[in-house]
Amino acid sequence: MMTYNWGMIGTGWIAHEMADALNKVNGTIYAVADLNEDKLQKFASEKNISKTYKDPDEMIKDPDIDVIYIATPHTYHFEYIKKALNAGKHVFCEKAITVNATQFDEVKELATKNNLILTEGFTLLHMPIYDQVRDLINSGEIGDVKLVQVNFGSLKDYDPKNRFFNKELAGGALLDIGGYATAFARTFLKEQPNNILTTVKYFETGVDEQSGIILKNSSEQMAVMALSMRAKQPKRGIISGTKGYVEINNYPRATSAEITYTEDAHKQTTHTITSGNAEQALEYEVSDMQRYIKEGHDDGQLALSGDVAHILDSVRNEWGMKYPFELK
Template sequence: MKKYNWGMIGTGWIAHEMADALNAVNGEVYAVADVNEEMLEKFAKEKHITYTFTNPDEMIADPNIDIIYIATPHTFHYEYIKKALNANKHVFAEKAMTVNARQFDEVEKLAKEKGLILTEGFTLYHMPIYQKVLNLIKSGKLGKIKMIQVNFGSLKDYDPKNRFFNKDLAGGALLDIGGYATAFARTFLDEAPESILTTVKFFETGVDEQSGIILKNTQDQMVVMALSMRAKQPKRGVVSGTKGYVEINQYPRATTAEITYTASTHEETHETMTAGNNDDALKYEVQDMQRYIEQGHDDGQLQMSHDIAHILTSVRTSWGMKYPFD
C-alpha cells in the first residue's frame, strides 16, 4: 500500500487520538494546522509532526498532502471540506460532517465529481464487530429485522457558554451525539426512513438538550432513539428481529455483541460475539480510509452519511430549530 501523507486541521482531544492512530499505522503525521500558534507548536512537538501551519489554507495547498483530516467545531467543516476537495485532496471529517443536508449534498456532489474519497468520522462504521453482526443478520438467524432501539446520553456541565450549548457553533445533542445513534440505526435498516416523529426539550440557549425520535421506513422497520445532553444514558443499541435480538453496549466503539435467539416460545438461547479492540478504533478508521483510496470506493459509507445528514436535518426541521448559518 502506498504511504499516505495526512494533514490535520485542529488540535482538540479527538485530534490527539487521531494523531496517535496515524503515528501507529503510518509511522508519522505529515502536517498539522491550527490558528492558535501556542497549541499548534505544543501539539506538533508532542506528536512528532514536522510541518506546522497557522493558516489551514496553506496546508491544504501543500502538494505533498494526500488526505486532509478535519477536527474543528462543526461549523467550520463545510468550508474546509470544499477547499480540500477543490485542492484534489481526499477528506476525512469528524462528525457531523456538515451542519445540514444542503451543505452535505454540495460536498458529496463535489467529491463524486472529482473522484475523491470523503468519509465521516463515525467509529462504528469501522469497528470489526459490526461486520460480524451484519453477517449474522444476513444469514437469517435473527429473522426479519423489525425494531431498533438506541440511546445516547451525555452529562455536560451546566455552562451556557460551552460550545455544546452554543447555537453559533451548531451545539445541541443532535449533532454532537445524535449522529452516532442515527448511524447505528441506519446501519441495520434495509433502507432509509421516510417517516419521522419527534419531540424535543430545548436548552436555554435554544439548542436541543434532549429529544425522542421515531423513524419508520417503507418496509415498516422502526427506530426509537433517546438523546440527552444533561442526563447520562447507557450507549446501548438493540436490533430486534422475528427470531432474536442483538444488544450492543458502548456501540460507538463496540467490541462485543450479545445475541438472544427467541424463535422458540419456550426457551431462549444466548451467544456472545467479540471482534476488534476498543483502543484501536481510530486505527481502524485510518486503515479503512486508506483502503478506500486504494480500491477507489468507500464501501457505501458516504451514502450512509448522506442518509444520516438528511435524517438529522429533517428532525431539526420538525422542531423548528435553525442555526444562524442554515
C-alpha cells in the same frame, strides 16, 4: 504498506487521539494546522509533526499532502471540506460532517466529481464486530428485523458558553451525539426512513438538550432513539427481529454483541460474539480510510453518512429549529 501524507486541521482532544492512531497505522504525520500558535507548536512537538501551518488554507494548498483531516467545530467543516476537495485532497472529517443535508449533498457531489474519498468519523462504521453482526442479520439468524432501539446520553458540564451549547456553532445533542445513534439505526434499516415523529427539550441557549425520535420506513421497520446532553445513559443499541435480537453495548466503539434467540418462547438461548479492540477504534478508521484511497471506493460509507445527514435535517424540520447562520 503504503503511507500517505496527512495534514491535520485542529488540535483538540479528538485530534490528539487521531494523531496517535495516524502515527501507529501510517507511521508519520506530514503536517498540522491551527490558528492558535501555542497549541499548534505544542501539538506538533508531542505528536512528532515537523511541518506546521498557522493558516489551514495554506496547508490545504501544500501539493505534497494526500489527505486532509478536519477536527474543528461543526460550522467550519463545510468550507474546509470544499477547499480540500477543490485542491485535490482526500478528506476525513469528524462528525457531524456538515451541519445540514444541503451542505452534505454539495460536498458529496464535489468529491464524486473529483474522484476523491470523503469520509465521516463514525467509529461504529469501522469497528470489526459490525462485519459479524451484519453477516448474522443477513443470514436470517434473527429473522426479519422489525425494530431498532438506540440511545446516547452524555453529561456535559453546565456551561452555556461551551460550544456544545452554542447555537451559533451548531451545538446541541443532535449533531454532537445524535449522528452516532442515527448511523446505528440506519445501518440496520433496509431503507431510508420516510416517517418521523419527535419531540425535543431545549437548553437555555436554544440548542436541543434532549430528544426522543421515532423513525419508520416504507418496509414498516421502526427505530426508536433517545438523546441527551445533560443525562448520562449507557450507549446501547438493540436490533430486534422475528427470531431474536442483538444487543450491542458501547456501540460507537463496540467489541462484542450478545445474540438472544426468542423463536422458542420456552427456551431462549443467548451467546456472545467478540471482535476488535475499543482502544484501536481510530486506528480502524485510519486503516479503512487508507484502504478506501488505495481501492478507489468507500464501501458505501459516504452514502450512509448522507442518509444520516438527511434524517437529522428532517428531525430538525419537525422541531422547527434552525441555526442562526441558516437564517442569513
